[in-house]
Amino acid sequence: xxxxxxxxxxxxxxxxxxxxxxxxxxxxxxxxxxxxxxxxxxxxxxxxxxxxxxxxxxxxxxxxxxxxxxxxxxxxxxxxxxxxxxxxxxxxxxxxxxxxxxxxxxxxxxxxxxxxxxxxxxxxxxxxxxx
Amino acid sequence: xxxxxxxxxxxxxxxxxxxxxxxxxxxxxxxxxxxxxxxxxxxxxxxxxxxxxxxxxxxxxxxxxxxxxxxxxxxxxxxxxxxxxxxxxxxxxxxxxxxxxxxxxxxxxxxxxxxxxxxxxxxxxxxxxxxxxxxxxxxxxxxxxxxxxxxxxxxxxxxxxxxxxxxxxxxxxxxxxxxxxxxxxxxxxxxxxxxxxxxxxxxxxxxxxxxxxxxxxxxxxxxxxxxxxxxxxxxxxxxxxxxxxxxxxxxxxxxxxxxxxxxxxxxxxx
Numbered sequence: 001x002x003x004x005x006x007x008x009x010x011x012x013x014x015x016x017x018x019x020x021x022x023x024x025x026x027x028x029x030x031x032x033x034x035x036x037x038x039x040x041x042x043x044x045x046x047x048x049x050x051x052x053x054x055x056x057x058x059x060x061x062x063x064x065x066x067x068x069x070x071x072x073x074x075x076x077x078x079x080x081x082x083x084x085x086x087x088x089x090x091x092x093x094x095x096x097x098x099x100x101x102x103x104x105x106x107x108x109x110x111x112x113x114x115x116x117x118x119x120x121x122x123x124x125x126x127x128x129x130x131x
Numbered sequence: 132x133x134x135x136x137x138x139x140x141x142x143x144x145x146x147x148x149x150x151x152x153x154x155x156x157x158x159x160x161x162x163x164x165x166x167x168x169x170x171x172x173x174x175x176x177x178x179x180x181x182x183x184x185x186x187x188x189x190x191x192x193x194x195x196x197x198x199x200x201x202x203x204x205x206x207x208x209x210x211x212x213x214x215x216x217x218x219x220x221x222x223x224x225x226x227x228x229x230x231x232x233x234x235x236x237x238x239x240x241x242x243x244x245x246x247x248x249x250x251x252x253x254x255x256x257x258x259x260x261x262x263x264x265x266x267x268x269x270x271x272x273x274x275x276x277x278x279x280x281x282x283x284x285x286x287x288x289x290x291x292x293x294x295x296x297x298x299x300x301x302x303x304x305x306x307x308x309x310x311x312x313x314x315x316x317x318x319x320x321x322x323x324x325x326x327x328x329x330x331x332x333x334x335x336x337x338x339x340x341x342x343x344x345x346x347x348x349x350x351x352x353x354x355x356x357x358x359x360x361x362x363x364x365x366x367x368x369x370x371x372x373x374x375x376x377x378x379x380x381x382x383x384x385x386x387x388x389x390x391x392x393x394x395x396x397x398x399x400x401x
Contacts, residue, residue: 076217077184080210108224115217 009050017043018068022050027058030065036072044078051085061095062086067129069103076116083120090122097123104128145200173200180207184214239313241291242298250312250320254371257322261365268324269331269364270371272378273301273338275317276357276390285349293356296345301358304337306330320375328364328395335360335393343391357391 009029013019018033020043029047037043054062064086071079086096100117102109110126117124148170152163177200184207237249245253257268275297282290294317301319302311311321323331342358361382365374381396388394 071217071221073214073218073221076214076221077210080213108227112217112220112224115213115220118213 007050009046011043011046020047022047022054024054024058027054027060028063028065030067032067034070035068035075036070037075040072040074040078044075044081048078048081048085051082055085055089055094059094061097062089063096064098065101066099067101069106069109071112079116083116086122087120090120097125100124100126101129102126104130177204177207180204183207184210242295242313244298244302244319245310245312247312247314247320250310250314250322253310253322254375257324257365258371266325267327267365268322268374269326269328269362270374270378271311271321271323271331271335271338271393272314272361272375272382273297273319273321273358274360274382274386275342276359276386278317278356281354281356285354289347289349289354292347293345293354296347297342297356297358300341300345301338304334304341306334309334320378326364328362331362331364332393332395335362339391339393359385359390360393361385361396362393363396 008024009020009022011017011020013033014037016034017037018031018035020029020031022029029051031047035043051062064082068075083098086098090096098117098120100113102113110128113124113126117126148166152167152170181203237245239246254270261267275294278290278293281293294313297317298311298313298319301321305311305321306323306326309321309323309326311319314320321334323334326334338360339358342356345356347354347356359382361378361380361384363374363377363381365371377396381394384396385392385394
């Protein structure tokens with residue numbers, strides 16, 4: 001394929017899985033919604049694959065922009081995998097960052113963001129969104 | 132801060148074992164075979180741990196080479212620890228949310244008292260309890276006197292405030308084991324568990340007195356309120372709905388007699 005290196009990934013949201021837009025040009029992966037899919041692996045595998053080929057093909061920065069209201073345990077596991085991969089990239093000198101957005105009406109969601117972002121050395125920003 | 136990745140972490144023990152296994156000279160007393168088996172077992176254990184936490188749920192029998200076992204083990208332990216922490220947080224969030232929903236579905240938002248649905252359930256339970264184990268209860272139906280006048284003269288906000296005060300006065304007049312709820316607009320129902328008529332009258336008297344003491348300040352004016360109460364004690368073979376009907380009749384009687392008073396309906400239960 002001629003455009004192999006400029007490929008976007010778009011996954012529609014469902015009741016139990018978030019929408020995903022991975023934008024190659026902008027170097028941004030956006031995820032919005034709730035995540036408790038029956039098969040987390042098949043969803044997150046696509047994102048992990050996209051991330052791997054992006055990091056390999058382009059030297060540019062990457063931002064993971066997340067607005068996830070609910071994550072089940074295996075989604076948390078997948079999220080850790082994503083962050084771990086970003087950490088490896090960061091350690092190799094790549095500019096990566098995560099934005100964790102949470103509903104301002106649920107202040108406890110901050111804690112989940114903090115918990116997830118713990119231990120990483122790349123910028124991990126926690127932002128309240130006003131509905 | 133510790134790096135989350137023990138990757139690249141070299142373990143002397145592992146290297147020593149591998150070296151010893153390659154060295155035929157350690158074979159003396161069958162040590163080598165034991166060591167070989169221990170080494171294999173260790174590799175299998177780490178692979179098994181990985182199959183639990185790994186995203187892809189590797190097929191059984193699909194083994195990775197026995198390398199960097201300690202690093203792999205530490206990584207999986209770290210992941211598990213984080214997942215447990217996050218899961219715990221998730222669960223306590225859900226529990227809190229559940230409590231908030233339950234509170235919203237069983238309580239009246241304005242006064243904080245239990246609502247009609249909750250009280251109906253409690254009364255039904257009480258009927259079952261009395262049917263099985265005997266005993267009794269009394270119902271007190273309290274209605275604010277001339278409440279419409281307050282709403283009309285001072286507005287709904289003052290009306291609401293008066294209801295909040297009335298709820299507080301009613302609740303504080305109950306005994307510890309009693310329950311009260313907002314039954315309707317300006318109507319409150321109390322369930323007095325195992326109360327005899329003297330006790331029910333005591334509660335009603337206190338409620339009427341503390342209602343009289345209510346003052347809601349509006350522009351230098353003190354809004355006052357009084358309450359009327361109908362009392363009925365549960366009788367054998369009656370359901371709460373029957374008792375309530377009699378309490379309602381008593382309330383009507385209290386109103387008819389001039390309000391700001393209680394009325395006792397029906398013969399004594401005991």
